[in-house]
Amino acid sequence: MTVAATQVVASDLHALSITEAAALIRRKALSPVELTQALLDRAARIDPKINAYILATPDLALEQARQAEREIMAGDHRGALHGIPYGAKDVFATAGISTTGHSKAYADVVPQADATAIARLKRAGAVLLGKLATHECAHGGPSFDLPWPPARNPWDLARFSGGSSSGSAAAVAAGLMPAALGTDTGGSIRIPAALCGTVGLKPTYGLVSRYGVMPNSFTFDHAGPLTWTVEDCAIVLQALAGHDEQDPASAARPAPDYRAALTGDIKGLRIGVLRHLHETDVPVPPVSRVALEQAYGVLKSLGAVLEDAAIRPAQDYYDVKITIAESEIYAVHEQKLRACTSDFGEDFLGRTLAAVLIRASDYVQAQRERRIMLAEMDELYARYDVLIAAGPGPAAALDAWRTIAFWQKPNLTTPFNVTAGPALMQCIGFGPEGLPLAMQVIGRPFDEMTVLRVAHAYERATSWRARRPQLDATAVRPPLPPVPAPAKADIPQTRRDEIAALCERAGLVLNARQFEQLCATAPYVDAMVARLHKARPLSDEPTNIFRFTG
Numbered sequence: 001m002t003v004a005a006t007q008v009v010a011s012d013l014h015a016l017s018i019t020e021a022a023a024l025i026r027r028k029a030l031s032p033v034e035l036t037q038a039l040l041d042r043a044a045r046i047d048p049k050i051n052a053y054i055l056a057t058p059d060l061a062l063e064q065a066r067q068a069e070r071e072i073m074a075g076d077h078r079g080a081l082h083g084i085p086y087g088a089k090d091v092f093a094t095a096g097i098s099t100t101g102h103s104k105a106y107a108d109v110v111p112q113a114d115a116t117a118i119a120r121l122k123r124a125g126a127v128l129l130g131k132l133a134t135h136e137c138a139h140g141g142p143s144f145d146l147p148w149p150p151a152r153n154p155w156d157l158a159r160f161s162g163g164s165s166s167g168s169a170a171a172v173a174a175g176l177m178p179a180a181l182g183t184d185t186g187g188s189i190r191i192p193a194a195l196c197g198t199v200g201l202k203p204t205y206g207l208v209s210r211y212g213v214m215p216n217s218f219t220f221d222h223a224g225p226l227t228w229t230v231e232d233c234a235i236v237l238q239a240l241a242g243h244d245e246q247d248p249a250s251a252a253r254p255a256p257d258y259r260a261a262l263t264g265d266i267k268g269l270r271i272g273v274l275r276h277l278h279e280t281d282v283p284v285p286p287v288s289r290v291a292l293e294q295a296y297g298v299l300k301s302l303g304a305v306l307e308d309a310a311i312r313p314a315q316d317y318y319d320v321k322i323t324i325a326e327s328e329i330y331a332v333h334e335q336k337l338r339a340c341t342s343d344f345g346e347d348f349l350g351r352t353l354a355a356v357l358i359r360a361s362d363y364v365q366a367q368r369e370r371r372i373m374l375a376e377m378d379e380l381y382a383r384y385d386v387l388i389a390a391g392p393g394p395a396a397a398l399d400a401w402r403t404i405a406f407w408q409k410p411n412l413t414t415p416f417n418v419t420a421g422p423a424l425m426q427c428i429g430f431g432p433e434g435l436p437l438a439m440q441v442i443g444r445p446f447d448e449m450t451v452l453r454v455a456h457a458y459e460r461a462t463s464w465r466a467r468r469p470q471l472d473a474t475a476v477r478p479p480l481p482p483v484p485a486p487a488k489a490d491i492p493q494t495r496r497d498e499i500a501a502l503c504e505r506a507g508l509v510l511n512a513r514q515f516e517q518l519c520a521t522a523p524y525v526d527a528m529v530a531r532l533h534k535a536r537p538l539s540d541e542p543t544n545i546f547r548f549t550g
Helices: 010-015 018-026 032-050 058-073 116-123 166-173 190-196 230-240 275-281 286-301 314-339 346-357 360-383 448-461 493-506 512-532
Strands: 053-056 085-089 127-132 156-160 179-184 199-202 222-227 270-273 305-308 386-390 423-430 436-443
Touching: 010 032, 018 032, 018 230, 032 053, 032 058, 032 085, 032 127, 032 166, 053 166, 058 127, 085 116, 085 166, 116 127, 116 179, 116 230, 127 166, 166 179, 166 190, 166 222, 179 199, 190 199, 190 423, 190 436, 199 230, 199 448, 222 230, 230 423, 230 448, 270 360, 275 286, 275 314, 275 386, 286 305, 286 386, 286 423, 286 436, 286 448, 314 346, 314 360, 314 512, 346 493, 346 512, 360 512, 386 448, 423 448, 436 448, 493 512
Parallel strands: 085 127, 085 179, 270 305, 270 386
Antiparallel strands: 053 127, 179 222, 199 222, 199 423, 386 436, 423 436
């Protein structure tokens, strides 16, 4: 192939979007091998500062890139992802390549087959650069007691990159790859996208297969892309979307042409602004509020019609999600938690072990409440084409995190895991410290087209995509903080004795630190599940009822 430097300066290859790189590859002005090697070389220089990777796969990447080049030269061009490098959060099964979940408990796992998402990108001709850091088992974190360090934020190496798709967002933001796969159970694509300034899409539940993905919550898990631009997100989604018989939750419906939605025209679209989420429920800093108001102004200038709208308080959705999801992730890892509790990090345990305090009736009441929440959304979907909500940020310092914070307040992203439709996070500016700010665009189930259309129109009307983090391979990064001490449990001895009995019944053997952290969560868990118990008609069904599909 023609040397890419004739079209793009070799040192700038990392800044190419998928759209730009694909156009050059299609014209045979850029070699997939050259692009892949450039990104591998950049990772070798930069990633020791960021730790986005758990495992790079350079030999495989170059082999796939050479295969893509041969096919393209022979006239067999598969589409926009042919020859495009990407990375995968290390919860996606990769045949013959370890899939650890960033956990000592699964450090030796080597799958025999690819996850469906990996297989579909392989069929599209994409090039796998390696496996990326995550919070442990896509849950918990940032953690400082795991076999691999946490990913750092490329905008400030002392800052949190968000979780749990931490390495995916950091890698895209740092220009180590143009796209990465992530998962989202309570915000795990969108939170790191917000804190690292990338685009991150949680598709509608069932649109992208979860087969071969380490489960967090069967009820709430979503797989999706993180990219630098909205158009790139649409390109990756096109390859991922579609029915998969191996995933029992997979939707049997065809995927539309997502790029066709990117018209730039949102005139007349009705947008509901969920202002209460960031003003009352989960207050954001003043700098984020200013950026949001400016973003609303951009959307209005493009002809959209905005008005304030409301869903339930964020805490209501958090109660439902946490009660269900912690029960499910505990069940997933129960055997290993019994056999080798200390193979897991303290932050993971500080969340997951709380499931021993949740009763079966709590779980069912949460599923019943979720069904009502889903029905409540119909009125909003009828009134608005999309909803807008704040994203989290700016990113906090790594040493600011405490496990107990997970239990103390809700977040801005979880409501849209509970409601299950598409939600896209995108950058809407930067704070005075140069850290990204973000908003979410939320749509009706399976209406990714409109979500992408709105986000793309906003992106085109602003200049935020021209700004990248400035990375210096020689910079001295601050050391990681120590593992924080567990929160002190302020509960009676009788409650401690009850919790000890529950642990014994569950077959758990906890050390003093682990037990203290569990006891500290008890008041929050008790309050959470208590809010779910209310008078209901006997006929109120849970969300997860069985139905025949034949």
